[in-house]
Every structure is written in structure tokens, then in C-alpha cells.
Amino acid sequence: MDGVFLLGVWMVFGGNLSNLGVSYGFMGLFAEQEWGFMSNPLGRPTWFGIPLAGGALLIGLFGARTFSSQGEAKTPAPPSSPVVVELFTSEGCSSCPPADALLAKLAERSPFGNAQVVALEEHVDYWDDLGWRDPFSSHALTTRQYSYAGVLGNGNPYTPQMVVDGTIEFSGGRAQQALESIAEAAARRKTPVTMSQAQGTAGKAGTENFSVQVGRLTPSGKGGAAEVWLAITETGLHSSVTRGENAGQELSHAAIVRAMRKIGEAKPDRDVSFSGDAAIPIRGEWKRENLKVVSFLQEKNSLRILGAAEISLRP
Template identity: 45%
Template sequence: MKRFVLVGLPSLAAAGALAAYRPLTPPAAARVPVVVELFTSEGCSSCPAADAALRELEAAQSVPGAEVIALGQHVDYWNRLGWKDPFSAAQFTERQQAYAAGFGTGSYTPQAVVNGQAEFVGSNRAALVAAIAKAAQGPHAAVQLVRQGAPWPVQVAALPAGAPAADVLLVITEAGLATQVGRGENAGRLLRHAAVVRALRPVGQAGGSAFAAAVPLALRPEWHPENLRAVVLVQEPATHRIVGAASLPLGALN
């Protein structure tokens, strides 16, 4: 079992310690991580187009200034309509409902949520690109994944000025997943997905500039390690605004 250590850097005094680290991600000034959550379902006939749009944007990384991080969350409320989505979970339905309460909208699929602040139909590629580009211009925490040798640290250098305490979440995604659907609205179709969220859990709360935790990284045997990615989110609980993120392919840990 691999482990991550999440380390908050309280001041510039820690900068010297970072000299020993070799970054795995590009400098924040080059590309700002932007999180796109896609609430989707294999039972929804309009969802495959949204999955394709997000999958292509993440692969191409074509939005200037942004590093697109895709989080495909399969909701479970379509399961009663003829096809049970194997990637669905009530947890993702509940997360979508929390967003819906904040936005004042109902839950629907496919729904895209960008950095917790903008929502729209997930197949609207133009809206997706515009929201990602806008989010990349906003203030953000300096979250960076680095290589030092096991265990693997994450630095959360600082929250944006004036930001309240924020939840730190660990997400595991798996890319390259596809399903031959046997029933329901997509019967007979081979569906290829954007990065599917396999696990999402809180690991603590960051306030000011200090955060530290040792987080076990438990992977299930049916997941394919070469397609897995760990994502760290820093998200304000009241506004749902994601103020920082970083990701690391888990193949880099082998």
C-alpha cells in the first residue's frame, strides 16, 4: 500500500526545504489546475456526448493557462430505469445535490460543475471551455505534488487572501474505462468515459497556510494502476468553491 503525506507550508522559511524536491507538475504560473466535475450516468442517452467532450479536453489540454482535471461522477438515480451503472454511487448523487442547493437548480445529467462555481449542461463544449478559461484566471492556493521518495508529500502553500478554512479532499480517478451497455436508453452502445471517480474522501481542513496529514492510499485490486490518478482538492465547504487542486498519476509512484 502506498501513502501520501499532505504537508502545509506555514511560511517562506520552509522554502529551503523545497530545494530537495523535484516537481512532478508544471509551475502554477504556467497552467492553473481547474477541476471539472461531470455528473453523468450510463443510463442517460445525452451523457455520452458530455463524457466525450470532457475526455477530449483533458487529453488535449487545449484551454490556454489551464490544466483540466476531470472528475467523472456517476450518479445512481438512473439505475432504476433499466440499467445499473457499475460506476455509480449514492455519494456522487449527494455531492450533486449539495451543488444543486447552492446553485438553486435541480439535479440533472449530464451536468458539469467547474471549480464548484459554474454549472451547465455538460455537453455544451463552448460553455465548458469558457468556464475553464475564466476559472484559470481566479485566485488559487499553491498546491503542488512533488517527488522526494516515499512517502509522497503534497504542499498547500497558502489559501487565497481572505479565504475561509477549506476542506481538503483526496480523489482517486481511473481513466480508460468503457462499458458495453445492455439495457436502458443506451442499450447496445459502447460508452467510453472521462476519468471516473473511484474514491472521494475528506482528509482534513486547511486554515490559513498550515495543513499536515498522513493519508493512506488504499487501492482496490480491480483498478488498473497505470490508469489511476490521485487528485487533491481544497474546497470551501460553505460556497463549494474549489480554491486549489493538484493531481499525480499513480504510475509515477511505482
């Protein structure tokens, strides 16, 4: 589409995103309830109070050419900056479907502004004994969420929880806060990450091979090693929930994490801080046409994500 994506946000009864530095519009609007609560089945429910700013959030993302005050076309926008948006969620949590829908819309309408959203929908397993076993849950992802709790200081893990670039967390249905956090993360300098699927492996059952290269590390001032991670995500997944808080609902999902593992560690003070290959098992029931591969660089101590890349799996 010619031009750049403009982001328009209007909060019923107030609210704006003037600090984003983007123009507002109202084409292609979608409405979402912005929930102000979160759930923690391991303890008592944690409530954020009432829905924010009257509840409804209207977001318009559309393509258009930007112009200066004199009517002349401006220089095209710089390349999009990857921003990793993680959503810790569960099919057993009644607060989670609106957050799942928000993540899906953020990913669908990306890039916007200068942000390229890299979505990771991570299903935790601590809801599995409360009426409905989430078929996408993983204890490894629960452990990952606990790691964030220790660093970001939010106390006990809860769902839905959104984490942007490993630096800020909030209740996953808060659309305005998500957009603001994504814009702030996109403005930060990133470490370049590139990735490719090895030739000759597409279509073979079992394992796919990927090559990942990371540029010179971006200094963050927090210290600690920087780890390279690889994840497989799948879109287009649905569930018919028969028990638990979401009994009777048909749930749709965004980029569900099917697999995630660390593949190495970046070396400081090098133009190429990491270069390596990784073999990832691809299960037969996963639909290849809906699979994406994500690589991201994350500081071990601060958990700040320094850079990322995403590609579609070749059919």
C-alpha cells in the same frame, strides 16, 4: 512541444470565444454535437431547447510559438493554472455520452491557454433503477451533486451536469460554455496545492499513502472553512450497455472517480495552511497505469474550489 497551446474554436452558423484572449486555429480539429438538453430521472425531463449555435463545434488545439506584431517572440506563457472540471453523469442516461466525450477531450488536450484541466467524471446512482445499473455509480457522488444544487441554485440535480471549480454549472454537453468557464477559472488566483506519493508504497496491494501540502489560503470573500479532498480517478474504462436508454451502446469514459474523501481542513493565516498524509485503498481490479490522484481545496460553505493538484500513480 515548443511554444504554448493555442485554442481555436469555430461555431457552425456563428459563435466565438473572443473573450478568451487567445488565438484561433484549426489544426487537429475534432467535432462534437453540442447538446442543449439535460435529464432528470427523479422528475420530468428538463430541456434546454435546441442544440446551440447550429450544433457542431470545431475545436483546434495545437502547439505554436506566439509572436508580437513586430514578429519578435513573446515571453513564454506562465505556468498552467489547475481548473477542476466535474461531470455528473450516468451510463443509464442517453444524454450523457456526448458530455463524457467532451470531458475526455478537454482532459486529453490539456493544458491549453493557461488552464490545466483536472477532470473528475462522477457517476451518480439515481439512474440505477431505470433499466441499467451503472457499474461506476456511487451514492456519495449523488450526495455531492445535491450539495452543489443547494449552493449553485440550479434546482434538482440532473445529468449530464458540468461544474467548473465549484462556481458555475451547466449542461455537460455545452462545449463553448465549458471552454469559456475554464478560461475564466484559470484566470483566478489559486491557492497552491502540492502532492506526492510516499516512497516505498508503489506496487504494493491494498493501500497507497500520499502527502498533501496547501499554501496560504486565497481569500474569496465568502467565508467558511476550506476542506482538503483526495480522489482517485481511472481512465480507459469501457462498458457494453445491454439495457436502459443506452442499450446496445459501447460507452467509453474519461477520468472516472473511483474514490473520493475529505482528508483534513486548511488553517487560515498560515503560509502552510495544511500539511498531512492520507492512506487510500487501491482495489486490485483498478489498472494502476491508468490511475491518477487528485487533491483539491474546497470551501465548505460556497463549494468554491480554491486550488488543486494531480499526479499519476506510480506503477
